[in-house]
Amino acid sequence: MTRSDLDILKDHLTDRDYELLRNVEKFRLLSTKHIQRLHFDPVHPTPTASARSCIRTLSRLRDALVLRALERRIGGARAGSAGFVWYVGPVGERILQSLDPPVISGRRNYREPSRHFVEHTLAISELAVRTIEAGRQGDLEVLEIQAEPASWQQSLSRFGTMQTLKPDLRLVSASGDYEHHWFIEVDMASEHMPVIVRQCAAYETFRATGRYQTTHGLFPAVLWVVPGPARVEAIRGAVTATAGLDPALFQVCTTEEYLKVVVGLHREGS
Structure with a gap:
């Protein structure tokens, strides 16, 4: 992704996208449910509406490589999108580094972590x-x-x-x-x-x-x-x-x- 592409993407991210990205960085790993509770439950009238909005947002951020999900899911494959565990993706890392002041520094290790971790x-x-x-x-x-x-x-x-x-x-x-x-x-x-x-x-x-x-x-x-x-x-x-x-x-x-x-x-x- 070029710097110009990154700037365009940053302009299209919402305030909630930025807050969500910062929280995934802050806590290193967050489940879909954690993200829903932090960013979607307070602003949606029902749990169903909150869950749908959360999954749509996470899918969009994953497609843009802002976030990535671990291969291992909570509850296994049958859990679907609700079982994903999220971490900062390579584009998300670049966005965080571009902020003033930068939120993170250095390169990440993208190997799948151990179950205990x-x-x-x-x-x-x-x-x-x-x-x-x-x-x-x-x-x-x-x-x-x-x-x-x-x-x-x-x-x-x-x-x-x-x-x-x-x-x-x-x-x-x-x-x-x-x-x-x-x-x-x-x-x-x-x-x-x-x-x-x-x-x-x-x-x-x-x-x-x-x-x-x-x-x-x-x-x-x-x-x-x-x-x-x-x-x-x-x-x-x-x-x-x-x-x-x-x-x-x-x-x-x-x-x-x-x-x-x-x-x-x-x-x-x-």
Whole structure:
């Protein structure tokens, strides 16, 4: 595609197209349902009308190579267009790079990702979409929500080397006069407990640098979101049993409890 062709295409994209493209870039992978909930449900009178409009738009953007879909679908081939998982296509990448300021930089790797990566990334996207929907409903005010790599936090180690903490999500919300900061980790119950403990220790190490507190005046709560109650108890027990970890820093909840926790209707042990 020539620069002239790209400019023509950009002129024909709607504001919603640009917002949709930015969100696919922001969250790396979004399902058709995620995109429908973010961009179409709020403006259509029925779910059927929303779904049809969403699929028409995604088909148009796919034909223009603004977006691409993974070969693997949610629910298999029988799921049809609703089962597609979307990522930024080569033309979409060029559009994002042409914005002022550019939204992305560097070339992409277009290899099909592993099943674990897809499932984990979609689980993160699902929490983000739920949070945005809760904000629209007035349950909380979403001030900032960042996925990787925007969520990453850098600091210097005691040896003077750069170290990077990589939360799955960073959320800043508000209720009344208070801001609430969260680092969110999505656990698929596929990691061994020593891996979970090491990640908790990384949060303690980052907290000790004081870098986040200097900028924001507080340190976020770390929230592990897990599949079920047994995993909740396993992670809580591991945190409590590990020297150097402050149990007050870490919360653990199931996916179903997530919104109640971030809205403030649920506390550990309640």
